[in-house]
Amino acid sequence: MDPALYTKYPLSVVNSLTRQKELFEPINPPLVGMYLCGPTVYGDPHLGHARSAVNFDVIFRYLAFLGYKVRYVRNVTDVGHLEDEVAGAGEDKVSKKARLEKVEPMEIVQLYTYRYRDALRQLNVLPPSIEPSATGHIIEQIEIIQSILKHGYAYEVNDSIYFDLGKYAQEQEYGQISGKVLEDLQSGSRQTEGLDEKRNPHDFALWKKASPEHIMRWNSPWGEGFPGWHLECTAMSTKYLGETFDIHGGGLDLQFPHHEAEVAQSYGAFHNHPANYWIHHNLITIDGQKMSKSKGNFITLEQLFTGDHSLLVQAYSPATIRFFILQAHYRSPVDFSNEALQAAEKGLTRLLSAQETLGKLDHQPGTLDEKLDKEINQLCERCYREMSDDFNTAKLIAVLFDLGSKINGFYHQQLNLTVISVETFQHLKQTFQDFISGVLGLQAEAGDDTQQKEGLIELLISIRNQARANKDFATSDQIRDQLKELGVQLKDEKSGSTTYSLTN
RNA sequence: GGUAGCGUGGCCGAGGGGCUAGGCGGAGGUCUGCAAAACCUCUUACAGCGGUUCGAAUCCGCUCGCUACCUCCA
Structure with a gap:
């Protein structure tokens, strides 16, 4: 049996922890554990959610393609994500939405989880191996709090538990992922109400006591309350992937404070660093600005698919959106515009029609043209190399366009198909198919016609x-x-x- | 203000000391009843100013502009 592809094409990734490109070496090859912070399900999925899911879908697909056996955990946050995280005040996002719409919080969770999955399915995003939710792991979260308390990195005040960053920072460097320094944060932070409970303004809640009107609440050793936002990821990643696993992913905006908090929690509970490789994707901007609720410039996926939004001049298919996202490297910002989407739409059509054309080619061996034969083999080879170089989908797509040109050339007999060897032709067919469909997950629309x-x-x-x-x-x-x-x-x-x- | 990062041709976007992607758009051509598609050719850029170097878009410094995080959001 051939050795796994990952030995032939060693993968390197940029690790946010070190800010350097590193050789990817899983803890127990061929097993790879990967965790991605999923959405807080209290609203319709939008372009930003799509980028996160699509970028990591391709990472998931490529790892599997290389021969790794990947357990991919992508969570759903359905409790504990407060409106005002720093002050520890504010309402839970899910229950606020539930209050506004006069329904049960779990109805909100159900509705938007479904919509999220449905949108991702249209984007041809593969389901993760495990999709756990925070509310399904309250017991695990309580256990982790107990462990952190036992180790002395948390304290109890008025039936709430806070993580003790001061103590942690004495032993560990806080802020490695985001490059932030605790003292700077403190001097720059605004004064807020409700800080009195905390020893340090940046201590974060592990467990919050539920006020009488708070709907989402669970029993705990400290009375009725609810878990802090950062805790769920530590609990679920630990449960399904272990105390230290291979890849932890998320958006750039989660670096601080969410991922710093996870690092601190893991140390507090297990004296371990949770993940060896941290992978962060960049964000999507519209007219150079971040898409956000408060700016009112966000576009939901449904609006993109139907074209029903004032910023859109037409509808864009899920495949176009997917291709648009993958044309940029995951660590680069992507700016949304109709012009860019339209260009992506045309480019995708070109690529997919080349794929169709490839299926019609019938190879008959003839006199070998070594130069062309070699050129095609090298292009195929580059597909692997580009993807193994920090998942460079942009470069991969460029190579696929070059191969597409050759395919068209053969079809229209501007290039002579007989001058390449049978092996090269098979290699071309296999590679083109593997990367377009398998790795990038691009496929022709069955969609809205x-x-x-x-x-x-x-x-x-x-x-x-x-x-x-x-x-x-x-x-x-x-x-x-x-x-x-x-x-x-x-x-x-x-x-x-x-x-x-x-x-x- | 602190932190991280970015500024590439008409547009989108890779790359990141000498080999200088790719797509969209535009121009010309081949093919074609006319188109379309396809193919070929052209359209050669790296914010500004200094510096290092035989050589800089790429490294260093400064200036300008932009973004993100420090508050909700992927």
């Missing part, structure tokens, strides 16, 4: 009306009757125009 359908019907109506004008009623009746069989009922209005309705 309403516009096309309408156009086709209108076209048939106008042909039929020409036939009627020519008194060619055999043709006009044939069009009407066969359309009816297909579920399109035509109606000739008194005004002379023709309308139609869909009957199924």
Whole structure:
């Protein structure tokens, strides 16, 4: 049996912890444990969610493609994410939404979890191995708090538990991922209410006592309360991946304070660093600005798919969105614009039609042209190298376009297919297929073809009306009757125009 | 203010001391009944100013501009 691809194409990744590109060496190859901080499910999924999921989907796919056996855990945050994290005050995001919509918090969670999954399915994002939720792991979270308390890195005040950053910082360097220094944070932080409970303004809640009106609450050794936001990821990653695992991912905006808190919690509970490689993807901007609720410039995925948003001049298919995201490297910011999306749409079509063309090629061996044969093999080889170099999807796509040119050249007989060897042709076929479909997860749309359908019907109506004008009623009746069989009922209005309705 | 990072051709975006992606758009051509598609050619840029170097878009310094995090959000 051939050795796994990962030995042939060793993977290197930029580790946020060291800010350097490092050789990827899993703890127990071929096993790889990967954790991604998923969404807080209290609103419709938007472009930012798509980027996170798509970037890590490709990482997941490529790791598996290389021969790793990946356990990919992507959580759903359904409790504990407060509106005002620093002050430890504010309302839980989920229960606030529930209050506003007058439903149970779990209805909010159910609705938006479903919408999130549905959008990702359309984007051809593979489901993770495990998709745990915070509320399903309250016991695990309590156990971790107990362990942190036992080790002395947390303290109890009025039935709430806070992490003791002061004590932690005496032993460990806090802020390694984000480059932040605790003293700077303290001098720069604003004064807020409700800090009196904490020894240090940046201590964060592990467990909060529930006020009487707080809906989402659980029993604990410290009375009724709810877990802090950062804790769930430590609890669930530990449960499913172990105290130290290979890859921890998330958006750049989660570096601080969320991931710093996770690092601190793991040390407090297990005296371990949770993950060997931290991978952070960059954010999506619109007109150079971050997409955010408060700026009101965010576009939901549904709006993108339907085109129903004032910033959109047309609808964009899920595949286009996926391709648009993957055309940039995951660590670069991506700026949204209609122009860029339209360019992506056309580029994707080009690539996918080359893929289709490849399937039609029939190779007959002839006289070998070593130069071309070698060139094609080298391009195939580069697909692996680019992806193994910190998942460079942008460069991979560039190589695929080059291969696409060759494929078109063969098809239109501008290049002679017989001059490459059988092996090279098979290699080309396999590589092109593997990377476009398997690794990048790009596929032609089955999706929304309403516009096309309408156009086709209108076209048939106008042909039929020409036939009627020519008194060619055999043709006009044939069009009407066969359309009816297909579920399109035509109606000739008194005004002379023709309308139609869909009957199924 | 502190921290991290960025400024690449008409647009989007890789790269990151000499080999100088790719896509979209634009121009010309081949093919074609006309188109379209495809293919070929052209469209050669790295914010500014200094410095290091035989050589800088790439390294260093400064200036300007932008973004993110420090508050909700991927």
